[in-house]
Amino acid sequence: MKDTVDSYVTADGRTIGGVMMEMKNITLRFGGVVAIKDISFDIREGEIRAIIGPNGAGKSSMLNVISGFYHPQEGEVWFRGQRRPSMRPYQVARLGIARTFQNIALFEGMSVLDNIMTGRLTQMKSNIIQQAIWWGAAEKEETANRERVERIIDFLEIQAIRKTPVGRLPYGLKKRVELGRALAAEPKLLLLDEPMAGMNVEEKEDMSRYILDVNDEFGTTVALIEHDMGVVMDLSDRVVVMDYGKKIGDGTPDEVRNNQDVIDAYLGVSHD
């Protein structure tokens, strides 16, 4: 039903648009190791798309292909109807794709506010000299950027740690700050690499709410990798399942849950 290109409305009233990003027959090799083997799937405008799979299935590699960090040996990446050539990560960022990392990658010595401000980098146009002497466009730009960042701080409810150095924060909050930095780039597509790894139930619930709210309030398309099945099944509209670099399932959470290949990959099969 959802293979049609037309947009549709989900049960909770969100509108899912046409295809935003399409991965066509992607194969990625590291030397002799095949990390991703001939995988195709798409991400539609406004949806929450999950990539799941056991350890070593190639999920993070897939995310790195989407973010332009890895260049697949075979296959094509299409973004909004155009074939995307090999790009450097900053060029991908300018296309409106932002990400968070599995192992938090923030500037530990800088405040939360400054860390999130770095997410505005792609939006800044004044040059280094203007910024250094705080003149002309630089001043106006800073104010506008700060305003945007303050809205994100408000949205993520981290006002109390605005001026706190990131290094002093607990893990769950760092994850939230990282999400804030990704949001500061005003992405059209947000890539989240295990946003809930290592969190307790309460932190997971909070994070889930933020992901849903980001999708709902800003209309941001979200692609995420996650291990917690409960979270994935609750959050996502469609799920891609990978195992040993291959795609073994693709569909709504219910479809995936009942897919025999998926069950086998997760629970194992007896060899007799």
Next chain:
Amino acid sequence: MTVPDMGSIPALLRRNAQSFGDQPAYREKEFGIWQAWTWAEALDEVEGIALGLLSLDLQPGEHVAIIGRNRPELYMSMVGVQMAGGVPVPLYQDAVAEEMTYVLDHCGARIVIAGDQEQVDKVLEVRERVTGIEQMIYLDTRGLRKYDHTHLHSLKDLIAKGKAAADLKPVLQSRGAALDMQSTCVMLYTSGTTGKPKGVVLSNHNIIETSRNSSDFDHLGQGEEVLAYLPMAWVGDFIFSIGQAYWNGFCVNCPESADTMMTDLREIGPTYYFAPPRIFETQLTHVMIRMEDAGGLKRRMFHYFMDVAKRVGPALLDGKAVSGSDKLLYRLGEILVYGPLKNTLGLSKVRVGYTAGEAIGPEIFDFYRSLGINLKQLYGQTEASVFITQQKDHEVRPDTVGTPTPGVELKIAENGEVFYRSPGVFQEYFKNADSTAGTKDADGWVATGDAGFIEADTGHLRIIDRAKDVGKMADGSLFAPKYVENKLKFFPNILEVVVFGNGRDMCTAFINIDLTAVGNWAERNNIAYGSYQELAGHPQVLSTIQAHVEEVNVSVAEDEMLSGCQIHRFLVLHKELDPDDGEMTRTRKVRRRIVEEKFADLIAALYDGSSSVSTVTEVTYEDGRKGAIKATLELRDAKTHQVAQRMAAE
């Protein structure tokens, strides 16, 4: 000065908008910046809210529930409800759906104004059980856009809708004109530690007269700055942030979020500040811990000048004479220590500070006063529109709650219970005539439920205990267990105390040590212990506790009325009193009767003079299993003091 056009809160708002419309009425920190509303803007918004409520067909006298954290729009909503002829009923925002059900059902609110999605969800959950709720209004749109909006309105939309409806303006005018001193201003629910919450109905007269009297008492003016961070459902917040704020026209500042309160406090620098003892205590602990981590020079300087402050500060605040050299030292300390410290705490501009609600430890109280912060105590309750007694400047002591607020009369009943009569006395408990009659008599005297006495020479009221806990000892002298227990609990080593003596010839006590404090002490002094029980029974611990008890006996003995409550014998319990074992309530209040039954053998030993006692106590583990612990406890005698001469001399 009860001019007819000042007979309601909305009327005061109009006056303020007219007299100083360009002055700030509200500030809230949002997006990192303090956003302000002037009185003129506030009036415009309140009118908009009132019109919006009229568009939902609000009837005169109708209750409108308001739930959320302290935000200007919610305060303005309360006044908007009043302007449209309704009665605001603020609820505790942290109440779970269950507790909310009772109150919403009881007040019969048809319209609910909620702060955000969390509160909306809670009310939606409750709505299945409470039939009355028809319309909901919310402030923060986040996460709510996809909700069914047939009975749900964003405040902004509602204001726009109300302002657009031309036919509502005359209705608003007539509703406003109908308000006078006799009409109901607000209904506040008491927190309900005893039984179901009761809806206390307060009139405009109650709120405005009380605000006027208490403002005169402390010379509050238009220039005050306050931080509104205590629950909006609490009567104190209503008096400070609406009553006194509208009467004087001062600005109410709302924090960015609950977590940023301390930062916001520092940025605002309130001149008029209220906090329960718990907040002062936490702040002091933070200061002390951070000082321990500071460098040697700073630490020495801090301790030296704090000693000076302790000696000189309170005397200076009380306007007493201080030697020239002390004055000079204190001034130097102000520059080096007190000033920066007060700035860090956000208290440098406090002109009038209050604490109330429960007893505050004298050292905590003196610490703030010695810094030059005019911290005072007051005694009040919802039924009195807060104020019963307050401490005058220069007449501040940690052990009294001050003299009656202007307009308040006090009397002490036969059994020691405090009664008062004042312009602030509530109208009635909503839908509860029995309780009203049981609390307020025909002449307007209200029973507080607290026992106390008025000091003959100073006129200060002293509260000693809940009236129902106060008894008589065998020789007829007053027995007030909590008075002594509180004194003991101010020692960090002591967690809990239960004093016995009702109907007996002497007082005795059970004591629980504080494992953190005593454990810390044991660690520093290399005292090995394997369990709570072992530490509690350690002779050195017992000696420390004995010293505390004897110190308290000295101070109790100074009190003519209560000198009989000195503790003659005590023991340190081998287990902590625990709600799981039914010895305490979930809010950690000792259940006296159960403790008396359960430990009857220990009490008997305290009174039969034996020096040790063996006992077996049943305990419940967290998973519900039961076990027993055996212990042999040492009983100690404490030194007591004679005061009979003073009694005889009278």
